[in-house]
Amino acid sequence: MIRLLAILLLVMGLTSCGNVNVGRYADQQPQLDLERFFSKPVKAWGIYQKRSGEVIKRFEVDISSRREGDRLILDERFLYSDGSRQRRVWTLTPTGPGLWSGRADDVIGEALGEVAGNALRWRYRLNLQVDDSTYEVTFDDWMYLMDEDTLINRSSMSKAGIELGQVTLFFRRQAGDMP
Template sequence: MLIKPLLFLSAVSLTGCAGIDVNNYQAEQPELKMEAYFNGQLDAWGMFQKRNGEVVKRFKVVIDAEWNGDKGVLDERFTYSDGTTQRRVWRLTRIGDGLYQGEADDVVGVAEGRVSGNALHWVYTLKLPVDGKEYEVAFDDWMYLQEDGVMFNRSVMKKFGFRLGEVTLFFRKRS
């Protein structure tokens, strides 16, 4: 009789891991068009929080973005609250209807993204420098376009399946 409760717990566990399908946002407006939104200059403000909610670092990002056909480049320049700076250059490719791939020097392999409605879901592994060491951390990254050129971004960071913390950003497209 122990088998039924174990099967139920297994099913619940697997359902919890399934996550949200980006297609749930298909009807949401304004519609996110990557090539239009990530084209030109954008500003972003963000913070990193530990899993207990403590804000560890705040930052500002200035982004110069440009698309040429199915290829895009996002040149991100970070300035952190402790005065340090960082640069990440994303090379994006549209590979199908709503499907994108991205590469950057500190991304392991290829980031995979899908757009539906006002939402973008990215999944990738980032080489994250911490106290002179580098860790490979999995990112589950969700972006939601709002009115007036504003976008919310929430990323959950995990290592070996354990939640390390969250990154929250707000983007604003310059006029």
Template sequence: MRNVTIIAALAFSLMLTGCTVSVDGDDYTTVSPDFNINEFFDGNVKAWGIVQDRSGKVMQRFIVDIDGRMENGTLILDESFDYGLGEGVNSRTWKIQSTGNGTYRGEAGDIVGTATGKEFGNAFNFQYEMDLPVDGSTYRVTFDDWFWAFNENAMMNRSYIRKFGLVMAEVTIFMQKQS
């Protein structure tokens, strides 16, 4: 009976491990091109994205128009969302500031507290909490938001939405600077 308990505990641990994602930013410090959040978002950016639940089912499909600008050392991102599938926030305004040494802090109206960010060469990581409305209920979740530059005009964003440390949903967004 003891062996069955140990095997069950190991199987459960492996199952939980399969529900987690861990990106190591240090893997991208020497990858080109460098991603500069202030330069990329200074101007108009168009984004296309999806949200998938744990099973991989697409729950939301959306387009985002982002109007970015620098004001007194603060990056302001005015985001407008248009949903082709599902529902969500219609707009969000981020205010992001460098805190030195490749680190950042950010705030938005629907973000709990302050987001923290860090540059990793080709990548940028943003982490924050949000009270996320889902089907009439609200859940406090954490976002582990990763951005990777393709070139100076295109990048990809992958967000891992966690509850109790487990990935509950994933967001994939492609972004392109507009002329």
């Protein structure tokens, strides 16, 4: 009986994580406008932490953007602390008021995003390359606009419902407009 209760509590705890609705931030200021935020070059700094909290990777990202019709293209160029590099190009498409879809080469299917107030929640599956192996993982990203030039992102990375670690990023808009 005690074992059953412990399992139920564990399942309840795991399923309650991530049940926050982005709509709860609708009144928060400043309002996040993805197109406006990425209308300038953006620099980001981040870390990847294991579930234990140990930082195992640091990185910087240079992000440029352009418009193609109603789509927003984000070109992300990563430089990791071990000297390795990566590039990811996102194609973001508005799908309704406060709703976005996103695609990138390593994203499985479509990323789904919802904006309300100063917050954006992205959910997607990603083919994560680690050394010579590729793992299918799920990301739950929460982004918060702090001021017109600063965005904070906290992501939970999981596989089969088990959290593997977190990614934390700080985005800062740079001087100058995008072409």
